[in-house]
Amino acid sequence: MSISEAAPVSNGALWTGRVLSAIVVLFMIFDGVIKLPPLDIVTQTMAELGWPADPNIARLLGIVGLISTTLYALPRTSVLGAILLTAYMGGAISTHVRIGNPLFSHTLFGVYLGVILWGGLYLRDARVRALIPFSR
Numbered sequence: 449m450s451i452s453e454a455a456p457v458s459n460g461a462l463w464t465g466r467v468l469s470a471i472v473v474l475f476m477i478f479d480g481v482i483k484l485p486p487l488d489i490v491t492q493t494m495a496e497l498g499w500p501a502d503p504n505i506a507r508l509l510g511i512v513g514l515i516s517t518t519l520y521a522l523p524r525t526s527v528l529g530a531i532l533l534t535a536y537m538g539g540a541i542s543t544h545v546r547i548g549n550p551l552f553s554h555t556l557f558g559v560y561l562g563v564i565l566w567g568g569l570y571l572r573d574a575r576v577r578a579l580i581p582f583s584r
Contacts, residue, residue: 457577462572464571465569465570465572466568466571466572467568468564468565468567468571469521469569470568471564472533472564472565475561476516476517476520476533479510479513480510480511480513480514480517481510483506483509483510483513484507484510497543498543498546498547499543512532512536516532516533516536517529517533520565520569526573530565530566530569533562534562534566537558537559537562538558541558541559544557
């Protein structure tokens with residue numbers, strides 16, 4: 449199936465995709481920005497999660513998250529950004545699994561964000577709909 453044959457979406461579905469994507473982008477901007485200074489709560493939380501309480505590691509994670517988010521927000525690179533953000537969420541999920549955090553509130557939060565991320569991209573990007581055709 450080519451992109452021109454991708455299932456078209458209604459205006460409502462397109463805007464739903466944009467809103468879902470905006471939720472992910474806004475959350476990831478917040479997540480990345482608080483890691484840049486980094487705030488004390490960030491380094492304390494990193495230590496609780498088993499990461500070194502090193503401000504440079506927090507900054508690195510913030511920069512990786514912000515670059516991935518920027519790629520996701522730009523239409524030409526949105527698929528690459530979605531892949532990178534999915535990997536970022538996978539790291540967060542594995543961290544929560546490793547220390548035994550609650551499943552539905554902590555561990556699966558990255559899965560929830562990933563579903564919103566890919567759902568938003570699916571609704572707003574014909575390339576993704578052509579790649580994963582749910583309807584004929």
